[in-house]
Each structure stands twice: as structure tokens, then as C-alpha cells.
Amino acid sequence: MLSPTFAEPARAQTTPERAIDARVAAILAGMSLDQKIAQVVMPDTASFSAADMTQYRFGSYLSGGNSGPGGDERAPPERWLALADANWDAAMAPRADGRAPIPTLWAIDALHGHNNIVGATLFPHNIGLGATRDPELVRAIGAATATEIAVTGIDWTFAPTLAVVRDPRWGRTYESYSERPDVVAAMAGAMVEGLQGTPGTPGFLGPDKVIATAKHFLGDGGTGGKDQGNTVASEADLRRIHAAGYIPAIAAGVQTVMASFSSVNGVKLHGDKAHLTGYLRGGPGVHGLGFKGLVVGDWNGHGQVPGCSVASCAASFNAGLDIFMAPDSWKPLLAATTAQVKSGEISMARLDEAVRRILRVKLAAGLFEKGRPSSRPLAGKVELLASADHRALARRAVRESLVLLKNNGNLLPLKPAQTVLVAGDGADSVAMQSGGWTISWQGGGDLTKADFPHAQSIYGGIDETVRAAGGRATLSVDGSFTAKPDAAIVVFGEKPYAEFMGDLDTLEFHDDYKSYKTMQRLRAAGVPVVAVFLSGRPMWVNPEINAADAFVAAFLPGSEGGGVADVLFAKPDGSVANDFRGKLSFSWPNGPMPAKLETPRDPGTLFPFGYGLRFADHNVVRPLRETAPIGQVVNTRIAILGRAGLPAAWSMSLTEAGSPPVPISSNAGQSQSGALVLRGIDRDRQEDARLATWRGVTNARVAVTATRSLDLSAAGQALVIDLRVIAKPTGKVMIGVRPAVAAGDKVPDGLFADVTALLTNGPGTWRTVSIPLRCLGPRAALRAVDTPFVIETAGRLSLALSDIRLAPASGMVLHCPTQSR
Incomplete structure (x- = not known):
């Protein structure tokens, strides 16, 4: 792996690169000012029509988490493809000025599979993938995700997130592979290559691949648990810790980087020229990363730069942003940016530089040759969504991501040929086990089983496994029963959330002690209890760990809940079917405040980074303290x-x-x-x-x-x-x-x-x-x-x-x- 401080040495241009540059120069020479400005402004599908596309010819557009076709988050894949065609047709229609039209790019947040599409495969979120420590698995997941995205005619995903999260109170923790830069770095290049293919090979950005995005540059995981906060760090630590994932991602040919909402040492990244241009673009002589692709902003992030608004921000563009993400502010921003170029506040050279980068990405992706979205090789092949191979891959990822924190008395694996009670509000909820960024931005909400036609809940997987062995599984959300079961599995945890909606003041899990009381009642009745905890981060769950005989951190496993049963149960003959393999990618706290990272034997750490039991281990987790440590004061507001x-x-x-x-x-x-x-x-x-x-x-x-x-x-x-x-x-x-x-x-x-x-x-x-x-x-x-x-x-x-x-x-x-x- 490359050093986190120094970039890959500059490479001599290859013949294909020189050909692309020559073609870019020719296209750029034939563009009007309006065409150039349109390339650098990205609206959201909820705020423009095909008629707007015909008039303005946006260079790219996105569909945010709540922006399904026609405002329908549950639109079938055919409607997504139809929208791709409509905007393509509008962008490529003959222009009144006779100039050559330029293809447009469609981007989406496909963060754990093609997660906006009903019926797509939902893989474990990154926090679970980090627990697998398996880059090749991550590469395969990237490739499967790219295939499913291609079915709907979309070109670009805003993934992977390469944050190195230092405080899991942040609501985006589950989008991160780990608190450790080496784990993030190990996964970054693999995911990028899975999505895009390998640079220099015939399959790079081919028909079954999509453009990837390394995000959010830089230091988004160091803000003290606050979304869009401020990372205070030395330049050395920024590079050693927070840039670790960008080095392999850039080496893997990632085409785009997204600027962070957050700040570094008080400077908003969307206006931080030292990092967006100097460090990200700079070569080895300035210890830079040598990135040649395009930099896209986040949702109206330019509006947070001092002196700017969402409708006008020359400072952000001059700092190194190539595309404004202007979901609902695109019209005044087009006008303002045009005026700023005409006045010289934004130089024509800077505009041409940004457009050149955008065109280079489009040509590398073959966009000029791919044609209308529905004409592409995988377009409309809905049978590829949640295909048998993709579901098997997702189920394997679930098995490998589970982390066993407690197994007193070696209760696990359970015998399948017995009576098993399955309780908890997460037991039969695919929405809850999938978390945020699932069909809608926040996930959860009013999503039902009907929204997951190919998925299996955790209870569904348990029922299938137990029945196949001659046993019986019963779903009882509150844990009540008439006939005493042989064992109980209680599935509970965080309700879905995304971004700042998930920010917490403390890591104390609370559901009004509902799950805790359920487990206590079961154990008081002499029923062995297995707890399966669904969460987007490690949390202080000491009471719940105490109330269970075995405790599994399942994180957010996605659509293949059967992967949980694959590990919890032995084979019918009693031998191990699948052992636990997951290792914590985040330190597990022993109180409501985060563990102190890189502090040996920190009393605030219950289970250290890398912890994870196997069936053969005979560790006994003794009763844990259920009150907050001295000095950890919970906010009284x-x-x-x-x-x-x-x-x-x-x-x-x-x-x-x-x-x-x-x-x-x-x-x-x-x-x-x-x-x-x-x-x-x-x-x-x-x-x-x-x-x-x-x-x-x-x-x-x-x-x-x-x-x-x-x-x-x-x-x-x-x-x-x-x-x-x-x-x-x-x-x-x-x-x-x-x-x-x-x-x-x-x-x-x-x-x-x-x-x-x-x-x-x-x-x-x-x-x-x-x-x-x-x-x-x-x-x-x-x-x-x-x-x-x-x-x-x-x-x-x-x-x-x-x-x-x-x-x-x-x-x-x-x-x-x-x-x-």
C-alpha cells in the first residue's frame, strides 16, 4: 500500500490518455459559454423537467435520497430507465445554435447496493464490510452494485464513503469501513475497482460498470461526532488518518471526488483551495495526491462557504470545485456563475479547466458512444436486480460481517431441530435491518415488506433454517409465549436514519428498556437468550449484553437476513455450519461516551478494535456495569x-x-x-x-x-x-x-x-x-x-x-x- 503521506509518482501519459485529451480539446473549442456553464451545475430530478434539460443542457444531474421518478420513491426500475431516456433525449436534441450537444451524466447515492430501487440487492453497510476485513468480497460487491445500477441507465454513484470515523456519535458512522485508516485504505481501492473496473483493461468503465466517487474530501470523520462539523487536526494527521482511503482510490482510477460539507481547522472544505486544489491535485513535489478527475460538491454545500449563498459562490469554484451540486438552486446559480465569468471573478481559464475535467470523465466512461440509456447492453434487464448470484454474495457478506461479542456457556451455535422463539422489533423488518439510504433517504418510516420483494428478514431466515431441520420457529415481537421455547433470539436496535438525522449526544442505546425487559423475562423463565443487535455504530448496551447469554453485533446487514441464521445455527448433525469471522472495525464503548482511540487499555473501551469471538473460544463476559462511568455526564437538555x-x-x-x-x-x-x-x-x-x-x-x-x-x-x-x-x-x-x-x-x-x-x-x-x-x-x-x-x-x-x-x-x-x- 502507498504511504498515506506521499502520492503515487506521476505517470507518463499513455496513448489512450493523449487521445482523450485531444478529443477534449476539440470539444471544448466548439462550446459556447452557456454550454460550459451548464456543465458545472448539477440539479436534482425533483427540481427540473425534460423541458428544462432541453433549454439548459445540464452536464449532469442527480436523484437525491427522496427523488424518485415523478416524486415516487417506490417507482419500478422501468420508470427509472424511462427517466434516464427522457433526460438523455432532451440533452442530445439538436441545438438551436447548431452546436454539438454533449451527453449528460446521471448520479445517485448507491451506498449499499442500488439502494434506491425497489427489488435491488441490499448489501451490508460499510461498517459491516469493514468487519469482514475482506477486500475481495468488497470488490465483488462493487461489481454487483455496478451491474444493478446499469440496469436502470444510471451512470454514476456517489460511493464509496472513505471517512475514517473517530467518533461514532456521527450519524454517518455506518457509511465508514472503520475507525482505522489501514482498514479504510484496504477497502477503498477494492470498492472503486469493483464499481469502475481496473484501469488499463478493456473492461474499465464498460457497459457493466459505473463511475465511482471517493467522498467526502477531507476529514469528514474527524468532526467530533457532528455532521458537517469541524475537524481540528494537524496536516500530518489529516494525511496519515483522513486521506488514507483516497490514495488507493486514486491509484484505482476513481473518476470523481466529492467535497465534504465539513471544515478543516475552521475552513469549509467547499472553499478550501489548499486542500481541494493544492493537496488533492498536487503532485509528489508538494506531497499531493495527483488526482486528475473532477471534484463535485455536496448538496448545496457551496452555500456554506463564507460570503456565498446557494445561488452564488465564485469562491467555491475558484477553490477547486468543478461541479456545483445545486439540487434546487440551479437556476439562479447558472445566472450568477455566468455573470462571474463575464466579469472575470471566475476566469475563463478556471472554467475551461473544470469543463475539461468533466469532459475527460465522460469520454473515459464512453458516454459519447454508449448512446441512449435504454439501448445499452444491460438496460432494462430487471432479472439482474437481486439475481441469485447477487443475493448469494450479499448473504455471504452478512455471514462474514457478524461479530460475536458474548457467548457465555458456548450457547452458540444453536441446534436447529428445536423450538425457537424470535422476538424484537427488528426480527421481521427488512427496513430496520437495512438502515438508512434504503429506498428513501432516511430509510425505515412507512416501508413495509411489500417494498422488499426479493428480500428475507432475519426471522424469515431463522424460520427457513429451523423448519428445514425439523424444528419450529415462532415470531413473537414482545417475547410472550404459551409453550416454553428451547431458545429465544431477540433482534433489536436502532431505527433507520441517515446523515445528521443520526447524530447523537451520547452512545447510550435506549428503546425504553423494551428489549432489555423482554430478555430478562425470557431468562427468568429459563429460556436461553441470543441477542442480535442492529446498529449503525457501536453503542453502550451493557444492560442488554447482561440480559443475554450470547450477543451478536449484526450492524446493518441489508436484504439477506438469512445470513444471520447461517451462523447462529449448527448443521442438523451438530457440526458447525458457518463460524463467526467478523472482527470489530470500531472500538466498542464501556459507557455512553466514545472510547478513546489509540489509548491502550482505555477503561472506556469494553471490546477493543479487532475483537470478535469464534465458537471455539471460551471467553466469559462477566456482568457489566450498567451505570455511566464517573465523569461521563449526559446532556440534560x-x-x-x-x-x-x-x-x-x-x-x-x-x-x-x-x-x-x-x-x-x-x-x-x-x-x-x-x-x-x-x-x-x-x-x-x-x-x-x-x-x-x-x-x-x-x-x-x-x-x-x-x-x-x-x-x-x-x-x-x-x-x-x-x-x-x-x-x-x-x-x-x-x-x-x-x-x-x-x-x-x-x-x-x-x-x-x-x-x-x-x-x-x-x-x-x-x-x-x-x-x-x-x-x-x-x-x-x-x-x-x-x-x-x-x-x-x-x-x-x-x-x-x-x-x-x-x-x-x-x-x-x-x-x-x-x-x-
Whole structure:
């Protein structure tokens, strides 16, 4: 492997490279300014039409996690291919100016298989692949993924993620192969070659391959667990740790690199010329990486550069960005960039440099020769989606990624010819075992079995294995039973999330102790318990480990849940069918805060990097501490609706007068008749805020409900809300909480304060308002609250909400009468 500090020596150009450069020069010479500008702006399919493509001729476009054809996340593969054709036809139609049209590229986030497509193979997320330590397996997964992408006519995937995650509280931890740079480096080149093929061979970027992306450059895994945060590191550590995956990826011929949302030492990467141009592009003389492909931005990431907006950012382009990812800001950005080139703020030489790189990638990918997407060799061959070979590969990956953390009494492997109870909310949920970036951006939500026509849940795999051996498996989510089983398998863990929606303050797992109590009841009944934990990161689960006889970290295995049963059960004759092979790619914490990396015998580490038992091991995991270590203080602020969404297992609903509540399982929805509509909007990041619109038809409310009663009686607390008034209220607006009630008691409507006066200054900018809890009622009434946020009105109102929490008052504070406590 190449040194993480020094790039591969510069190579002499080969004949094919010289031919490509000559062709690029010829194409560039015939392009107008408008054509060049169009090459560097990438919109999202949700924000433009084929007519827009005909008019503007975008050089590339993407479909974000929630941007299926026609807004349908569940669109069949045929509709994806039809969309590819429609945009290709629009891009390649004869131009009014007579100039030669240029093919367009379609990009998508295919992070663990072709994960946006219903019916595609879903492989384990990268955290599980890192546990396999098997680059050849990763290479095969890249190749299978590329084949399935080609079926739908898409050219480019924004993968692999090469973050070296140093703090697993980050919501993108599962996209990383490991906390160790050597593991990330070992997987990086293999995945790139799987997706693109091997440079210099006839199959490179051939009909069964797609363009890969190394992301997010640079240091995205070092931000202290905060998405789009700041990595503070020396240049030596940036190169030694965070650049480790880019060296083999570039050596493997990766065609594109995506700039990170995050910052390095306070400088936003989207505007960091020293790293985007100097280090990434520089040759051996400056200890650079020698990258020759194109650099694409992340979702409106250029708008975060100081002095920029999503509609205008010469600074980012001049720093080294070649393509603006402008999902919904493309139109003003086209105009602004054109004006900046004409004024000289962006030089023509810099624009030509970016366009030259884009054209080079298109020619390397054979885009000018491939023709209309549906005419390509694999296009429309839907039988390749979740083919038998691909499913077998995914099942093998599941087997090799599982890590055995505890096996007291050598309970595993289980005998299959017995009665097995399968419990837990993850047992029969392909959505939960697949995690985020699955059909939709966040995954989970309202996804059902029907959305996974070729998949098998973990319970499905167990049932198949046990029945084949003459045993019996029973699904009981809560663990209840009438006849005592011989053994129980409890499958539980994190609900799906993606990006900042998964950021955590601590690594403490909590589902209101539901799984813990289920396992305790089973063991109290004399039933041996195997815990299968689904998560996108290592977590503090000491109580759950204590409650189980055996504990398996399954991470996010994807669509082939049968791979879990392959390892949990012996052959019918009692011999080992498949031993555990996975080794932790992340240190497992012994408290709610992350383990200290590279600290030998750190007491905050329960299971070190590389830990993983096999059946022959006789390690006994003794009872673990179930309270936080001294000094690990958990944040006392209670987030109700943060930019990362709701707390785990909390729920949101929309209700209008006379109708039942409508649960909201994603960022969007409406009350029963549509009197109240909710959707996700961007504040600083993709869909990190909610826009609620009351239409004035009837009284309607938004409510957030907790998993258990909260004591809100502490003095000095307030409901603190970041909001922006889009359309002022036409009626009284009330905000409050709803106390919990015992069964049979009359349900109180809630404790409210009139906040109309706080909302009459709109439309306006984002601001913080606070409603002291003393405004809502006597302290005694706040000692058991199960719905800590309600907002309602009978009038019209359009209100953006971004961060709702219980905390000391700040910003604009509602004045209320002093009440006796």
C-alpha cells in the first residue's frame, strides 16, 4: 500500500490518455459559454423537467435520497430507465445554435447496493464490510452494485464513503469501513475497482460498470461526532488518518471526488483551495495526491462557504470545485456563475479547466458512444436486480460481517431441530435491518415488506433454517409465549436514519428498556437468550449484553437476513455450519461516551478494535456495569424535534378536529383531510427543518409524543423553539404540552400558552422563541408529561420549525403571569 503521506509518482501519459485529451480539446473549442456553464451545475430530478434539460443542457444531474421518478420513491426500475431516456433525449436534441450537444451524466447515492430501487440487492453497510476485513468480497460487491445500477441507465454513484470515523456519535458512522485508516485504505481501492473496473483493461468503465466517487474530501470523520462539523487536526494527521482511503482510490482510477460539507481547522472544505486544489491535485513535489478527475460538491454545500449563498459562490469554484451540486438552486446559480465569468471573478481559464475535467470523465466512461440509456447492453434487464448470484454474495457478506461479542456457556451455535422463539422489533423488518439510504433517504418510516420483494428478514431466515431441520420457529415481537421455547433470539436496535438525522449526544442505546425487559423475562423463565443487535455504530448496551447469554453485533446487514441464521445455527448433525469471522472495525464503548482511540487499555473501551469471538473460544463476559462511568455526564437538555429529527422511538402526529391523529413516519405528511400539511425543508442542511402549513379549515395540531412520561416540573425550564414565520397567523396560535393520564381517566386537552404575539412579526428570518413552562400551568401538572410539544390553530399559518427543546429560556421570551408554585 502507498504511504498515506506521499502520492503515487506521476505517470507518463499513455496513448489512450493523449487521445482523450485531444478529443477534449476539440470539444471544448466548439462550446459556447452557456454550454460550459451548464456543465458545472448539477440539479436534482425533483427540481427540473425534460423541458428544462432541453433549454439548459445540464452536464449532469442527480436523484437525491427522496427523488424518485415523478416524486415516487417506490417507482419500478422501468420508470427509472424511462427517466434516464427522457433526460438523455432532451440533452442530445439538436441545438438551436447548431452546436454539438454533449451527453449528460446521471448520479445517485448507491451506498449499499442500488439502494434506491425497489427489488435491488441490499448489501451490508460499510461498517459491516469493514468487519469482514475482506477486500475481495468488497470488490465483488462493487461489481454487483455496478451491474444493478446499469440496469436502470444510471451512470454514476456517489460511493464509496472513505471517512475514517473517530467518533461514532456521527450519524454517518455506518457509511465508514472503520475507525482505522489501514482498514479504510484496504477497502477503498477494492470498492472503486469493483464499481469502475481496473484501469488499463478493456473492461474499465464498460457497459457493466459505473463511475465511482471517493467522498467526502477531507476529514469528514474527524468532526467530533457532528455532521458537517469541524475537524481540528494537524496536516500530518489529516494525511496519515483522513486521506488514507483516497490514495488507493486514486491509484484505482476513481473518476470523481466529492467535497465534504465539513471544515478543516475552521475552513469549509467547499472553499478550501489548499486542500481541494493544492493537496488533492498536487503532485509528489508538494506531497499531493495527483488526482486528475473532477471534484463535485455536496448538496448545496457551496452555500456554506463564507460570503456565498446557494445561488452564488465564485469562491467555491475558484477553490477547486468543478461541479456545483445545486439540487434546487440551479437556476439562479447558472445566472450568477455566468455573470462571474463575464466579469472575470471566475476566469475563463478556471472554467475551461473544470469543463475539461468533466469532459475527460465522460469520454473515459464512453458516454459519447454508449448512446441512449435504454439501448445499452444491460438496460432494462430487471432479472439482474437481486439475481441469485447477487443475493448469494450479499448473504455471504452478512455471514462474514457478524461479530460475536458474548457467548457465555458456548450457547452458540444453536441446534436447529428445536423450538425457537424470535422476538424484537427488528426480527421481521427488512427496513430496520437495512438502515438508512434504503429506498428513501432516511430509510425505515412507512416501508413495509411489500417494498422488499426479493428480500428475507432475519426471522424469515431463522424460520427457513429451523423448519428445514425439523424444528419450529415462532415470531413473537414482545417475547410472550404459551409453550416454553428451547431458545429465544431477540433482534433489536436502532431505527433507520441517515446523515445528521443520526447524530447523537451520547452512545447510550435506549428503546425504553423494551428489549432489555423482554430478555430478562425470557431468562427468568429459563429460556436461553441470543441477542442480535442492529446498529449503525457501536453503542453502550451493557444492560442488554447482561440480559443475554450470547450477543451478536449484526450492524446493518441489508436484504439477506438469512445470513444471520447461517451462523447462529449448527448443521442438523451438530457440526458447525458457518463460524463467526467478523472482527470489530470500531472500538466498542464501556459507557455512553466514545472510547478513546489509540489509548491502550482505555477503561472506556469494553471490546477493543479487532475483537470478535469464534465458537471455539471460551471467553466469559462477566456482568457489566450498567451505570455511566464517573465523569461521563449526559446532556440534560431534552431535544424534542432537532435538526436530526425526533429522539429514538418518539413519534409525531397531525390531528384535525373530529378526526383521529395521523402518524408522521418521515419528514412529510398531512392530517386526515389535508387541513394541516407538513414537509421537510432546508435550513442549513438537507431537510433539517419542517414546514407546517395550516389552511384555516378547522382547528389542527402538530404533536410530538415521548416514549415515556417526562418530569418537566424543574424550575427555570422553557420550551425553546427555532422558527421562521412564512405566513403570519390569521387566528390564535397555542403552544403547550399534554400531561400523561392513567387508563380510564379523562384525557386532558393539554396545557397551553397563547403565542400569537410571538408570531406576528413574520414573514421573517429564523429566530429563537421561548415559552417558560411556568406559563403552562402549576408545577404539579408538569410532573408527568407524555406529549412535550403541541402547536395548534384554527386559522391559517405557515411556520418553519427547526429545533424544539426543553432548556433554559433564550431568544424572544413569552411573558406570562407569575404563578404560585
